[in-house]
Amino acid sequence: MKRLYLFIFLVLFLSKGTAYSQDAFTWEDCVEKAKKNNPDLVSASEKVRQARMDKIIDISAALPDISASLSGKSAKAASTKVTTDTYAYSVTGEQLVFDGFKTLHNISSSSKTLNAQEYDYAVTSSNIRLNLRSAFAELLKAQELTTLTKEIADRRKQNLELVKLRYEGGREHKGSLLTADADLANADYEVRQAERSITLSQRDLSKEMGLERFDPMRVEGEFSAREEHDSKPDIEGLADTTPFLRELIAKKEAARSDLKSEQADFFPTVYVNGTVGKTNDEWPPENDNWTYGVTVSLPIFEGGSRFADVSKARAKLRQLESDERSGRDTVLLTLEDTWKDLQDSIENVSVRKKFLEAAEERARITTTQYETGLTSFDDWIIIEDNLVNSKKSYLNARATMLIAEAYWIQAIGGTLEYD
Numbered sequence: 001m002k003r004l005y006l007f008i009f010l011v012l013f014l015s016k017g018t019a020y021s022q023d024a025f026t027w028e029d030c031v032e033k034a035k036k037n038n039p040d041l042v043s044a045s046e047k048v049r050q051a052r053m054d055k056i057i058d059i060s061a062a063l064p065d066i067s068a069s070l071s072g073k074s075a076k077a078a079s080t081k082v083t084t085d086t087y088a089y090s091v092t093g094e095q096l097v098f099d100g101f102k103t104l105h106n107i108s109s110s111s112k113t114l115n116a117q118e119y120d121y122a123v124t125s126s127n128i129r130l131n132l133r134s135a136f137a138e139l140l141k142a143q144e145l146t147t148l149t150k151e152i153a154d155r156r157k158q159n160l161e162l163v164k165l166r167y168e169g170g171r172e173h174k175g176s177l178l179t180a181d182a183d184l185a186n187a188d189y190e191v192r193q194a195e196r197s198i199t200l201s202q203r204d205l206s207k208e209m210g211l212e213r214f215d216p217m218r219v220e221g222e223f224s225a226r227e228e229h230d231s232k233p234d235i236e237g238l239a240d241t242t243p244f245l246r247e248l249i250a251k252k253e254a255a256r257s258d259l260k261s262e263q264a265d266f267f268p269t270v271y272v273n274g275t276v277g278k279t280n281d282e283w284p285p286e287n288d289n290w291t292y293g294v295t296v297s298l299p300i301f302e303g304g305s306r307f308a309d310v311s312k313a314r315a316k317l318r319q320l321e322s323d324e325r326s327g328r329d330t331v332l333l334t335l336e337d338t339w340k341d342l343q344d345s346i347e348n349v350s351v352r353k354k355f356l357e358a359a360e361e362r363a364r365i366t367t368t369q370y371e372t373g374l375t376s377f378d379d380w381i382i383i384e385d386n387l388v389n390s391k392k393s394y395l396n397a398r399a400t401m402l403i404a405e406a407y408w409i410q411a412i413g414g415t416l417e418y419d
Contacts, residue, residue, distance in 0.1 A: 023217045027136055030209055030219070031419050034132050037210030041416075044124040051117040055110040061103045065094045072283070087285045090277025097294075100267025105260040112254035119247035125415035126243060132208040132416075133406035139201035139219050141399035146194040148395060152388050153187035159384060160184050162371065176377040183381075223398035225405050226419075229342055233412075239331045242413040248327045252320040259313040265306050268298040331411075338404070338411040345397065345404040352390070352397040359383070359390035 025033075034041065070089040076082065096103060163180040166172035199216075206214050239245060274292035278285040299306070362383050370380040409418060 023215065025205075025217055025219050027133075027219075027221055028419065030132055030136055030205065031129075031416055033209035033211065034128055035416050037212075038128050038208065039210055040124055041121075041128055041210075044121040048114070048117045048121050051110070051114040055107070055114050058103070058106045058110040061106065062096060067092050069277075085281050086279065087281070087283045088277060088279035089285065090275050090289075092273070092275040094271050094273040097270040097272055098267070099269045100264030102261050102264035102267075105257045105264060109254045109257035109261060112250050112257060116247050116250035116254060119243045119250060122243035122413065122415050123247060125417070126410050126413055128208065129414060129416050129418065130406050130410035132205070133409075134403050135201065135205040135208045136219055136221065137399050137402040137406070139198070139205050139217075140221050140223070140402075141395060142194060142198045142201045143218060144223075144395055145392075146191070146198060148391055149187065149191040149194045152391070153184065153191050155384075155388075156180070156184040156187040159381075163377065171373065172377060176381075179377075179381065183384075223395075223402060225346065225401060227405075229346065229405075229408075232339060235332060235335045235339070238335055238412050239328060242331050242411075243415075244413070245324070245327055245331050248320070248324040252317065252324050255313065255317040255320045259310070259317050262306070262309045262313045265299070265309070268296050271295045334411050338408045342401075342404045342408045345401040349394075349397045349401050352394040356390040356394045359387040363387040 068089070068091050072085070072087045075084045075086070077084070160177075160180040160183070163172055163177050167174065167177045202217055203214060205217070205219070272292070272294050274290065276288075276290040278288055280287050363386075366375055366380050366383045369375040370377070
């Protein structure tokens with residue numbers, strides 16, 4: 001008998017350990033995971049690195065180009081049968097003197113492009129935070145909904161037992177019994193549905209954190225806004241600070257530099273160059289040789305490609321100027337819309353809470369009245385349904401508030417570093 005008890009204890013202990021073996025993530029844990037593992041963020045970071053290298057490449061065009069060479073060769077004349085050895089080494093340098101400031105404009109363009117790519121990284125991080133926060137809120141909601149549906153199922157079961165007693169006592173008809181039984185069946189279905197939703201929400205959160213392997217998890221958090229949102233901020237001022245709008249501005253300025261760079265192709269290009277070295281038929285060579293000079297080049301005719309390049313660059317600049325204006329209008333509208341949704345969701349939580357408190361009180365009173373026969377089944381079950389719906393509405397309102405806040409933070413440009 002002792003062995004049997006020990007076996008039962010071990011089974012219960014291990015099953016409990018399995019049930020609670022899921023990792024518990026706070027919001028801060030999720031943010032740290034996403035910073036390290038989210039593939040979209042890694043991709044955006046590498047784009048910034050590429051833009052930084054492009055800037056270095058453009059800067060190098062303004063610096064001296066120096067190379068060294070070393071050679072040794074033997075030659076034999078067929079007529080004399082004499083072998084001649086030649087050894088040489090030299091250093092060659094070339095420096096850009098003037099190119100119509102094309103190189104300077106290219107450096108300016110690459111600098112602005114780098115800025116745009118850094119803002120693009122911030123936009124990506126902001127979008128990831130939105131998706132991560134939404135996935136976190138959905139999993140938190142799914143966990144809470146599972147608990148709530150189980151409570152509703154227990155209440156429906158108690159209601160069925162109450163109706164069954166009245167039915168067996170001849171004080172209730174079969175239709176009421178079947179309705180109570182159907183309510184219980186629906187409640188059990190919603191429990192299973194909520195449990196399946198947890199797995200889906202876990203998958204979503206795992207994806208946003210960038211985890212390579214999926215493991216069941218749970219999250220810990222509160223259904224409350226992270227900040228106070230009592231007073232409306234300066235929407236116009238916020239719009240100018242968003243990474244999305246700054247990215248558009250940086251792209252426009254890069255296009256302006258590109259236009260100047262294309263126009264510089266109509267100027268001559270001037271280089272100074274020189275070579276110094278030694279050569280001889282013995283090693284080490286001792287005979288000095290050197291050259292220096294100036295090279296000036298100017299394309300005369302290239303089929304009109306320079307004019308086309310300038311026209312194309314000018315059109316791109318006008319396009320990006322229009323994109324900036326359109327983008328600013330979109331940002332302003334988004335800020336107004338998300339602020340409204342946030343305020344609506346915060347107030348809705350308060351309203352839903354009042355409805356829930358009223359529904360709980362009415363359900364308590366009406367259940368007592370039904371037990372004593374002072375109210376009908378139809379009146380009682382309507383109030384019971386209202387209680388169930390109020391509980392769900394309150395949960396949905398709190399989850400919606402978290403997501404609305406996430407959209408607001410994304411609209412103002414909040415990144416993963418926001419938290």
